[in-house]
Amino acid sequence: MHQLxxxxxxxxxxxxxxxxxxxxxxxxxxxxxxxxxxFFLLVxxxxxxxxxxxxxxxxxxxxxxxxxxxxxWMWLGLLLTLASGFxxxxxxxxxxxxxSLFRVKLLVIALAFIVGLIMxxxxxxxxxxxxxxxxxxxxxxxxxxxWVGAILAAVEVPAISGVG
Amino acid sequence: MLxxxxxxxxxxxxxxxxxxxxxxxxxYPFVQLTHFAGLSLWIGTSFALDLRLVGLGKxxxxxxxxxxxxxxxxxxxFGTAITGGFLLFSAAATKYIPNPxxxxxxxxxxxxxxxxxxxxxxxxxxxxxxxxxxxxxxxAGLIEMVLWLCVITAAVSIPSxxxx
Numbered sequence: 001m002h003q004l005x006x007x008x009x010x011x012x013x014x015x016x017x018x019x020x021x022x023x024x025x026x027x028x029x030x031x032x033x034x035x036x037x038x039f040f041l042l043v044x045x046x047x048x049x050x051x052x053x054x055x056x057x058x059x060x061x062x063x064x065x066x067x068x069x070x071x072x073w074m075w076l077g078l079l080l081t082l083a084s085g086f087x088x089x090x091x092x093x094x095x096x097x098x099x100s101l102f103r104v105k106l107l108v109i110a111l112a113f114i115v116g117l118i119m120x121x122x123x124x125x126x127x128x129x130x131x132x133x134x135x136x137x138x139x140x141x142x143x144x145x146x147w148v149g150a151i152l153a154a155v156e157v158p159a160i161s162g163v164g
Numbered sequence: 165m166l167x168x169x170x171x172x173x174x175x176x177x178x179x180x181x182x183x184x185x186x187x188x189x190x191x192y193p194f195v196q197l198t199h200f201a202g203l204s205l206w207i208g209t210s211f212a213l214d215l216r217l218v219g220l221g222k223x224x225x226x227x228x229x230x231x232x233x234x235x236x237x238x239x240x241x242f243g244t245a246i247t248g249g250f251l252l253f254s255a256a257a258t259k260y261i262p263n264p265x266x267x268x269x270x271x272x273x274x275x276x277x278x279x280x281x282x283x284x285x286x287x288x289x290x291x292x293x294x295x296x297x298x299x300x301x302x303x304a305g306l307i308e309m310v311l312w313l314c315v316i317t318a319a320v321s322i323p324s325x326x327x328x
Contacts, residue, residue, distance in 0.1 A: 025324055032320040037207070037313065039200075044208010048237055058233035061225055066233060069222050073212055148201060155196040159189070 009093035022091030031084045038080025043147050045070040045077065046116055049123070053132055053140035064127025071120050078113075092163060099161035105153035112146035115139060166262070173257030182254035192255065199248030205241025207312060209234040210281060213288060217297050217305030227292015227301060231285055238285070265325040269318035277311035284308050 012018060021027050051057035052066055089096050096102045119139060126136045158164045176182055185191045213234055217227050225233065253260055260266045284304050291301025 029317070029320045029324070033313070033317050036203075036316050036320065040204045040207035041211055042208070043201070043204035044206070044241070045212055047205055048209060048212075048234065051237060057237050061229060061233035065222075065224050069216065069225060069230065070212055072221070073208075073215060077208075147204075148197070151200050151204070152193065152197045155193040155200065159193045159196075 005097055006094060009097045012090045012093040015090070018087075018090045021087065028088070028091075031088050034080050034084035035088065038077045038082075038084060039151075040077070041073050042077030042081055043151070045074045046112075046119075046147060047144060049074075049119065050140040050144040053119070053123075053126065054137045054144075055132065062127050063132065064124045067120065067123035067127065071123075074116065088164070095163045096157075099157060099163045101153060101157045101161045102163065105150060105157060108146055108150045108153055112143060112150055115143045115146060119143060169261050170258060173261045176254045176257040179254060181251060182257070185251060185255040195248055195251045195255070197248075199245055199252055202241050202244025202246070202248055205237055206245050207241075207316075209238040209241060210312065211309060213238075214284065214305035214309045217284070217288060217292060217301045218309075219297055219302055223295045226295055227297050228289045229292075231288035231292065235285065259326065260322075262327060263322055263325050265318050265322045269315060269322070273311065273315045273318055277308065277315055280304070280308045280311055 013022075048057055049063075049067055049070055052059075052061070052063055058066060119136075122136065126132050177186075185195055212221070213227065213230055215221050216230050221230075284301075287304065288301065291298045291304070297305075
């Protein structure tokens, strides 16, 4: 499994298109622009929904309508972040794959993503209730903590592992 | 003028917080986390309103309702982002001052985008009073997004303008 991953990473970083793109400063900066814009959109919109579910933001605005308004931008943000992130990863695939903090980052994001899915499925139902259930508030808090954790893991990757 | 800013930057780097940040292994990523978490809230909520004004969002809530719902956390994000940004700047101020990308980001683009943001946020109450947004609001929302994308572009190109 490990061998397969390393083999895949080597293939990726020696791919002629990836090599050409990684050597271009302008292209790398474009990827960074997309990555940052995407995750601002992703984390900003999910954070507002978390805070709304917890009862500390936008209390006059119903959760259901707010969720309908913001979830599409959350998915757009996720798509931009993943697409640009994959190309940034591809240029240094082996180093990233071997950096334990990078794996932690991906794990935290995967967990946050699952929590986000559960929130999206349930937001209309919670929004119709008289009071948002405690479990929903707890889940929203977990989501918030996970996204903060994802950013922390992300900035620790270059700081501690020296990759990126 | 540059001399004045450089002496300010030199002083800033000797302050206790700047010394603490640059001499600690773990403090710098935490300051980065503050900057990025703040930006997520700030850009995420600003773009959510802009996208609604442009007409790409769901019709419910209206632009005005969304502007009100996001107002507080939008500015919490801004406060967090500039606090983190100021601390990051403090730790390496003399490196940032002569950097043209940083100068354009902080001296031109951020003030401009901020003015447009304040106008958009205030006017959204009138432009977005009904489900259909007035044409002025649609244009203003687009302009604001373009300006913040310029800010992020300037930010990610700071490393390539560094003088060694």
